[in-house]
Amino acid sequence: MTADKALQPSIRVRGIRKSFQNLDVLRGVDFDVRAGSIFALLGSNGAGKTTLVRILSTLLKADAGTATVNGFDVAARPGDVRESISLTGQFAAVDDVLTGRENLLLVARLRHLKNPDEVADGLLACFSLSEAGNRKAATYSGGMRRRLDIAMSLIGNPPIVFLDEPTTGLDPAARVEVWQTVRQLASGGTTVLLTTQYLDEAEHLADRIAILHKGTIIQNGTLAELKQLLPPATVELVEKEPSLEDVFLALVADGGETDTAGDDRSDSAVRVRKESR
Amino acid sequence: MTTHVLGDTGVLTGRSLRHILRSPDTIITTAVTPIALMLLFVYVLGGAITTGSDESYVNYMLPGILLITIASGIAYTSFRLFLDLQGGIFERFQSMPIARSSVLWAHVFTSLVANVVSVAIVTGVALIMGFRTGASVAAWLAVAAILILFTLALTWVAVIAGLTAKTIDGASAFSYPLIFLPFISSAFVPTSSMPGPVAWFAENQPVTSIVNTIRALFAEEPVGVEIWVALAWLVAVFVAAYAVAIAMYRRKIS
Ligand SMILES: Nc1ncnc2c1ncn2[C@@H]1O[C@H](COP(=O)(O)OP(=O)(O)OP(=O)(O)O)[C@@H](O)[C@H]1O
Ligand SMILES: [Mg+2]
Numbered sequence: 001m002t003a004d005k006a007l008q009p010s011i012r013v014r015g016i017r018k019s020f021q022n023l024d025v026l027r028g029v030d031f032d033v034r035a036g037s038i039f040a041l042l043g044s045n046g047a048g049k050t051t052l053v054r055i056l057s058t059l060l061k062a063d064a065g066t067a068t069v070n071g072f073d074v075a076a077r078p079g080d081v082r083e084s085i086s087l088t089g090q091f092a093a094v095d096d097v098l099t100g101r102e103n104l105l106l107v108a109r110l111r112h113l114k115n116p117d118e119v120a121d122g123l124l125a126c127f128s129l130s131e132a133g134n135r136k137a138a139t140y141s142g143g144m145r146r147r148l149d150i151a152m153s154l155i156g157n158p159p160i161v162f163l164d165e166p167t168t169g170l171d172p173a174a175r176v177e178v179w180q181t182v183r184q185l186a187s188g189g190t191t192v193l194l195t196t197q198y199l200d201e202a203e204h205l206a207d208r209i210a211i212l213h214k215g216t217i218i219q220n221g222t223l224a225e226l227k228q229l230l231p232p233a234t235v236e237l238v239e240k241e242p243s244l245e246d247v248f249l250a251l252v253a254d255g256g257e258t259d260t261a262g263d264d265r266s267d268s269a270v271r272v273r274k275e276s277r
Numbered sequence: 278m279t280t281h282v283l284g285d286t287g288v289l290t291g292r293s294l295r296h297i298l299r300s301p302d303t304i305i306t307t308a309v310t311p312i313a314l315m316l317l318f319v320y321v322l323g324g325a326i327t328t329g330s331d332e333s334y335v336n337y338m339l340p341g342i343l344l345i346t347i348a349s350g351i352a353y354t355s356f357r358l359f360l361d362l363q364g365g366i367f368e369r370f371q372s373m374p375i376a377r378s379s380v381l382w383a384h385v386f387t388s389l390v391a392n393v394v395s396v397a398i399v400t401g402v403a404l405i406m407g408f409r410t411g412a413s414v415a416a417w418l419a420v421a422a423i424l425i426l427f428t429l430a431l432t433w434v435a436v437i438a439g440l441t442a443k444t445i446d447g448a449s450a451f452s453y454p455l456i457f458l459p460f461i462s463s464a465f466v467p468t469s470s471m472p473g474p475v476a477w478f479a480e481n482q483p484v485t486s487i488v489n490t491i492r493a494l495f496a497e498e499p500v501g502v503e504i505w506v507a508l509a510w511l512v513a514v515f516v517a518a519y520a521v522a523i524a525m526y527r528r529k530i531s
Contacts, residue, residue, distance in 0.1 A: 057372045061531060079374065087372040093365030097296045109288045110375050112281065136299075152369070 008071060010035040010160055010191035011056065015065035018051055025051050027215030028065065033193055033208075035159075038186045040206035041195045042248060047212045049195035050090050053164045056193070057087040070160055086153040090164040090195075092145045093152075096138035100129050100148050103137055104155065111156035123151040128177075143174040150181065161185060163194040167201060179205055199245045209244070213252045282376040289370075289383030290390075293357060297391055307350040307395040311342045312402050318465060319406055329467055332496060335408045339400070340491035341464020344484060345456055346399050347392050347428050351435040352452035354388040358439030359448035371530055381436060381526055388432040389425065396424060410495040420494050423487060426511045431455065433518035440525045464488045483510035 009032035018026040025048040033039040043049045054060040056067055058078040067074045070084035094103050101120050108116035124133040127147040132140065137148060150166060163182070167175040182205055186192050196202055202209045203223055210220040219226060223244060230242040230250060297303060315338065318326075323334035330337065361367045361380075370380050400408075412420070434451070442448035461475065462468070462484035468476045479485055486506040493500045 059368055059371055059530075082372060082374040085372065087369065089365045089368055091365050093369040095292065095366050096364075097299050098292070102295070106288065106292055107369075107373070110285060110370070110373055112284070 008035070009033055010037075010070060011039075011193060012068045013052075013056070013065070014067070016052065016055060016062045016067055017064040018048070018055065018060070018062050024215055026055075026062070029212070029215070029217055031210050031217050031220055033191055035191050036186060036189045037207040038182060038192045038194065038205055040202035040209045041193065041212055042197070042199065042202055042209060043195070043212035044197070044252065048215060049212060050164055052212070053087070053089075053162050053193070053195060057085055057162055058082055059087075084158055085160045085162060086156070086158040088150050088153040088161070088163045088166055090168070092149040094137045094140075094145055094148050097136065099134050099136055100124065100140070100144075101133040103148060103152055107152045107155045113156060119155055123154065127151045127181075142169050143171060146170055147174070147177070150178065154181075154185070157190075159189070160191045160193070163192065165195055165197065167196070167198065175201070199243070199248050203244045211248060211251055218251055219247075282379055282382075285375040285379035286382045286386070289379050290386045293383055293387040294390060296357065297387065303353045304350075304391055304395050304398070307346060307353065307391070308398040308402075310349055311346040311399050314345065315339075315342050315399070315403060315406065326466055327470075329469075330496075332492075333407060333409070335403055335406050336410070336495065337492070338465055339403050339408055340488040340495070341459040341462065341484070342399060342403070343396055343424060343491070344427065344459050344464070344487065346395050347424065347431060348452055348455040348458070350392040350395050351388060351428070351431045351455075352449035353391065354384060354432050354435040355439035355442065355448045355451065356445070357387070358384050358436060359442050359445060362439070377530060378523075378526075381522070384436065384439075385429070385432050388435065389428055392428045392432075393425075411497055412495050413497075416494040416497065420491050423491060423507065423511070426508075426515065427487065430511050430515035430518060433515060433522050436522040437518060437525060440522065440529060458482065459484050459488070462488055483507070483514070486510060 011031075011033035013029055013031050016026055016029040017024075029048075029052060031039075041049050041052065051060065055062045056069055056074060058074055058081050061075060069081045072080040072084065074081050094100075095106065098106065101124060104120035104123055105116050108119045113119055121130075121133075124130045127150070129144060129148060129151070132144060137145060140148065146166070146169065150163070153161060153163075166182070167178050170178065179201070182192055182194065186207075194201075194205070206223070208220065208222055209226060210217045212218075219229065226244060226247050227242055230247055315335070318338055319335050323338075326334065328334065328337045358381075361384075367380065371377065434455075438451040439448055459465070461471075462479050462482060464484060468479040468485065471479055486503045487510070490500050490504045490507045493503070
């Protein structure tokens with residue numbers, strides 16, 4: 001909101017490297033996330049999205065490079081970073097034995113809020129969980145668990161929110177609900193970094209999109225900028241603007257060990273690109 | 278951050294105590310086996326055992342039974358810790374601005390509460406079965422202190438098991454030898470009735486000194502040097518297990 005806050009990126013990542021045994025997962029990742037924006041990190045299975053999010057949320061130490069979150073270095077001042085963030089991990093982190101309401105109360109108390117009951121009830125209502133609030137989380141459907149999970153992360157209004165594949169496993173309606181929540185967060189000034197494998201999710205939601213591939217960010221820009229990477233469709237083909245999916249598949253097509261992108265599809269995307277040159 | 282250690286530990290202990298309240302079977306299961314053993318030894322085998330004292334057999338064996346109760350109770354501690362580590366909830370806690378050691382201490386306090394309840398249940402059954410003592414309040418407090426120290430020492434062993442386990446069975450399997458240890462001690466039969474090498478082991482392993490101390494306290498007899506041997510063992514195990522567990526935990530979360 002203030003000018004100087006807007007100038008300083010909320011998240012700054014420089015040369016982050018991480019390997020597990022002899023597997024180089026991150027090989028020098030650089031990017032900035034502007035305060036109050038939604039930043040989408042796209043990548044195939046195993047690209048290292050979760051690893052990066054875990055480094056930024058102080059759960060894992062990088063081998064090299066620096067990262068600052070809300071101005072605090074993740075390695076030197078992890079406590080301050082934790083004060084500034086909330087993490088919604090790839091797999092719902094709720095306590096199955098507790099009720100939805102108790103889960104929210106637990107987090108509210110751990111964040112030392114003055115009015116945990118009000119906060120819990122407010123969030124239950126906001127995430128359409130009021131009726132299920134007094135049921136054990138173990139009895140929730142996948143979508144309900146995810147909503148509870150995200151609600152738990154929003155307690156205490158941290159200025160930066162990490163969402164690791166927030167809509168995986170949700171039905172279309174629930175996805176749209178999560179998207180709305182994310183937009184609300186960003187319009188309230190929260191910085192959101194989300195990872196996703198759904199290209200349309202990035203397309204609909206993100207202010208900027210970065211593609212993580214083979215350990216580095218191979219592209220980083222707005223949707224419009226990424227679309228310009230592919231020349232417009234040629235006249236021989238049916239007039240169609242390249243979708244983000246085309247861009248993505250073309251960019252990651254060069255023989256990577258990605259296991260999601262069907263080879264035939266990426267091949268055709270490359271062909272489209274070559275033909276139109 | 279550190280100013281919240283106590284508060285955070287309190288909140289997290291409340292959480293895992295709630296887990297126990299929601300599945301009280303963990304406490305019942307903990308108490309059932311020792312009670313069954315007690316029935317077996319008192320009403321089936323006890324008649325054939327000569328303890329060499331004029332105490333009733335239930336008086337003789339209760340200290341060992343209480344140790345078995347605790348040794349099986351702490352299996353649930355590593356079980357609960359393992360489940361937390363497996364689920365995402367542990368990482369959620371680690372990414373929050375809470376005192377990081379609170380997460381472990383909450384499990385330790387929960388273990389203490391659960392074991393105190395189990396021990397109370399088993400003692401209650403022993404009273405029904407005819408356990409009697411004229412022990413003073415001070416002696417009772419001494420027994421309670423020894424049992425609490427025993428619980429804490431084994432709980433930190435359980436924390437190591439919970440932190441290192443790869444499977445859910447592995448998380449509790451470590452407790453089997455601990456449960457078995459009282460059988461090769463003075464808990465059920467005098468060590469003098471055992472063959473040489475076994476007797477040597479029995480006389481020099483920690484359970485015997487702990488059992489003898491508690492037995493003497495209940496019987497209003499002097500505890501002698503045994504209490505110091507027992508305390509030395511307990512403190513040594515506690516300190517060693519605590520140090521190893523904390524080092525492992527640090528490595529795990531960084
Ligand atoms: N603790 C670990 N030990 C060893 N290898 C690991 C560890 N964590 C991650 N990896 C490996 O690092 C690579 C990147 O994993 P990561 O979970 O970051 O990918 P991702 O982009 O989040 O994938 P997905 O879309 O499937 O969630 C994978 O090959 C994974 O097997
Ligand atoms: Mg992932």
